[in-house]
Amino acid sequence: MIRSHSCGELSLPQVGQTVTLAGWVASRRDHGGVIFIDIRDRYGLTQIVFDSEENAPLHAVADRLRNEYVISITGKVSVRPDESENLHLPTGRIEIRAQTLELLNEAKPLPFSVEDDVHTSESLRLEHRYLDLRRPKMQQLLQLRSQVSHLTRQYLHEKQFIEVETPILTKSTPEGARDYLVPSRVNPGDFFALPQSPQLFKQILMIGGLDRYFQIARCFRDEDLRLDRQPEFTQIDLEMSFVEREDIMQLIEDLIRLLFKDTKHIDLPNPIPRLTYEEAMSRYGTDKPDQRFELLLQDLSEFAKTCDFQVFRRAIESGGMVKGLIIPKGAAFTRNRIDNLIETAKEFGAKGLAWVKINDEGQLDSSIAKFLNTAALREALPSANPGDLLVFVADQATTVHQVLGRLRLLLGEELQLVDRTRWEPLWVTDFPMFEYDEASQRHVALHHPFTAPHPEDIPLLDSAPLEAKTLAYDLVLNGFELGGGSIRIHSPNMQEKVFDLLKISKEEAREKFGFLLDALESGAPPHGGIALGLDRLIMLLGQTESIRDTIPFPKTQKAQCLMTHAPSSVAPEQLQELSIRTTTKKPTADS
RNA sequence: GGGGCCGUCGUUCAGCCAGGUUAGGACGCCAGAUUGUCAAUCUGGAAGUCGCGGGUUCAAAUCCCGUCGGCCCCGCCA
Numbered sequence: 001m002i003r004s005h006s007c008g009e010l011s012l013p014q015v016g017q018t019v020t021l022a023g024w025v026a027s028r029r030d031h032g033g034v035i036f037i038d039i040r041d042r043y044g045l046t047q048i049v050f051d052s053e054e055n056a057p058l059h060a061v062a063d064r065l066r067n068e069y070v071i072s073i074t075g076k077v078s079v080r081p082d083e084s085e086n087l088h089l090p091t092g093r094i095e096i097r098a099q100t101l102e103l104l105n106e107a108k109p110l111p112f113s114v115e116d117d118v119h120t121s122e123s124l125r126l127e128h129r130y131l132d133l134r135r136p137k138m139q140q141l142l143q144l145r146s147q148v149s150h151l152t153r154q155y156l157h158e159k160q161f162i163e164v165e166t167p168i169l170t171k172s173t174p175e176g177a178r179d180y181l182v183p184s185r186v187n188p189g190d191f192f193a194l195p196q197s198p199q200l201f202k203q204i205l206m207i208g209g210l211d212r213y214f215q216i217a218r219c220f221r222d223e224d225l226r227l228d229r230q231p232e233f234t235q236i237d238l239e240m241s242f243v244e245r246e247d248i249m250q251l252i253e254d255l256i257r258l259l260f261k262d263t264k265h266i267d268l269p270n271p272i273p274r275l276t277y278e279e280a281m282s283r284y285g286t287d288k289p290d291q292r293f294e295l296l297l298q299d300l301s302e303f304a305k306t307c308d309f310q311v312f313r314r315a316i317e318s319g320g321m322v323k324g325l326i327i328p329k330g331a332a333f334t335r336n337r338i339d340n341l342i343e344t345a346k347e348f349g350a351k352g353l354a355w356v357k358i359n360d361e362g363q364l365d366s367s368i369a370k371f372l373n374t375a376a377l378r379e380a381l382p383s384a385n386p387g388d389l390l391v392f393v394a395d396q397a398t399t400v401h402q403v404l405g406r407l408r409l410l411l412g413e414e415l416q417l418v419d420r421t422r423w424e425p426l427w428v429t430d431f432p433m434f435e436y437d438e439a440s441q442r443h444v445a446l447h448h449p450f451t452a453p454h455p456e457d458i459p460l461l462d463s464a465p466l467e468a469k470t471l472a473y474d475l476v477l478n479g480f481e482l483g484g485g486s487i488r489i490h491s492p493n494m495q496e497k498v499f500d501l502l503k504i505s506k507e508e509a510r511e512k513f514g515f516l517l518d519a520l521e522s523g524a525p526p527h528g529g530i531a532l533g534l535d536r537l538i539m540l541l542g543q544t545e546s547i548r549d550t551i552p553f554p555k556t557q558k559a560q561c562l563m564t565h566a567p568s569s570v571a572p573e574q575l576q577e578l579s580i581r582t583t584t585k586k587p588t589a590d591s
Numbered sequence: 592g593g594g595g596c597c598g599u600c601g602u603u604c605a606g607c608c609a610g611g612u613u614a615g616g617a618c619g620c621c622a623g624a625u626u627g628u629c630a631a632u633c634u635g636g637a638a639g640u641c642g643c644g645g646g647u648u649c650a651a652a653u654c655c656c657g658u659c660g661g662c663c664c665c666g667c668c669a
Contacts, residue, residue, distance in 0.1 A: 033626035176669035223668040
């Protein structure tokens with residue numbers, strides 16, 4: 001070892017010892033006769049003193065040190081003189097009086113300085129990720145990630161889970177997200193796909209009698225990126241046999257509470273509250289509500305039935321609804337601000353946004369006031385107070401919920417209603433089995449086509465499939481979907497029926513999922529599972545703004561790596577070997 | 592596929608709306624001074640094809656068009 005201690009551990013008890021530290025030069029303060037160097041490693045920062053009176057030749061060497069040089073120094077741990085302690089540093093009561101200095105490596109002046117409050121663009125950070133990773137914040141996030149993985153493994157091993165690796169080169173299943181494809185050289189013209197999730201393999205493992213499987217699994221989806229979406233991401237993926245929905249939810253609740261407690265000393269509620277999909281949509285306009293603030297959707301449909309405002313009446317008559325938000329103190333909004341709100345609502349898909357101010361005397365102040373009975377409206381919205389602004393959307397339920405759900409989030413931010421100290425986990429259950437997709441004129445699975453229906457809803461599959469609910473559950477935290485799972489279909493007959501309802505023909509089902517159908521016919525146990533997004537979990541636990549901060553080498557929004565410049569063109573010989581011809585005009589790389 | 596914001600010394604910003612001397616500040620860098628700093632300080636210095644291409648103009652960082660790149664959002668993400 002070329003060090004005896006780390007840069008974060010020395011303090012008063014070690015005073016008098018001779019130690020060797022190694023690390024990067026974090027800062028150099030040259031006072032002429034004396035030079036202070038802060039040496040940094042993953043564990044912290046320690047001040048080194050070079051005194052020209054004590055050791056003139058060494059002081060001369062220290063004079064040449066620059067930021068981010070890699071050095072090793074040996075010296076004596078000493079108490080700092082009075083008045084010169086730095087109480088902001090854990091090592092701030094001591095310093096090392098240098099006796100020898102070894103320069104292990106130099107560094108050019110760097111494109112940005114290694115500090116926590118980076119004043120630099122993210123693209124530069126990504127291009128020089130090795131520098132960015134030296135920042136304490138990035139190191140803490142990666143350490144947190146490692147800790148969460150470790151605790152999860154430990155917890156699941158204790159519960160008899162077996163960690164299994166499923167294939168990365170697998171079969172393309174074109175339902176759902178786009179696949180990343182990998183050409184097969186040995187089978188010209190054929191392609192592997194990278195897994196979007198280990199879904200089918202983990203079900204096969206249950207049929208294979210593994211009973212309890214987990215994997216910290218890399219997943220790939222070739223879709224456009226977002227703040228919380230990367231093309232490759234990691235899921236804590238698990239599956240269990242002979243269980244019911246409650247068993248899995250309980251297991252995951254305990255895990256997530258343990259993770260928050262052990263890493264950040266945060267006590268999540270026990271039990272974690274639950275809403276059905278229907279309740280979530282109805283109150284929050286979304287299936288992943290952020291419950292750190294109220295601003296609930298208010299149902300005004302009853303009032304709308306009898307009021308004189310045609311827009312409201314017609315919405316009800318054509319099978320829609322009228323819902324609104326009570327914006328506290330919103331009566332103070334200027335006309336301009338309300339107009340902007342209306343524009344935003346239209347961008348979100350509304351035909352318009354009706355608004356009513358309740359003035360300080362309790363009277364309505366609005367262009368549609370003449371159509372509304374003040375007393376009836378106040379009675380329909382008992383929680384609205386003088387000084388509030390009411391906004392309403394009248395439309396079909398889907399539109400009303402989507403528009404108001406998004407307005408709610410926007411206003412929550414704008415009006416600073418979000419309490420950032422709160423942690424609000426939530427289970428959302430009883431998702432519908434299907435949605436009707438207008439574009440393709442057929443039912444599509446809301447979750448995935450292997451999700452089991454509620455036992456009492458099975459008859460609905462024939463009579464009213466859109467009303468059938470599933471045994472699915474999503475875990476939501478502060479408005480982010482942390483993960484989701486379900487009890488799966490284990491009956492081959494039910495699985496065929498669901499494929500049928502999804503208009504997947506027998507031949508198609510056989511070709512895509514034949515192995516699963518065969519497996520289901522060979523003694524499949526009842527089973528279910530869940531997958532949690534590890535990257536998002538770390539983002540929330542680590543309180544960082546982007547999923548990219550939790551991934552050591554993330555991609556940009558164009559799905560590129562700025563450090564390696566992947567993806568890149570390849571040599572023509574490589575393509576030829578793979579029997580591939582590209583249609584772009586871009587030149588291929590020279591070999 | 593669509594909408595928005597951004598691109599100026601190594602870095603981060605100002606300048607752009609209202610075109611006109613040597614494009615300016617801070618940090619960093621280089622040199623010198625400095626024996627108790629920890630955002631060290633003081634003095635001096637170097638450093639920019641204003642993302643790229645085209646256009647308008649006597650004159651473009653500034654106005655117009657295109658293009659490339661980064662970020663945010665919609666679509667998409669069973």
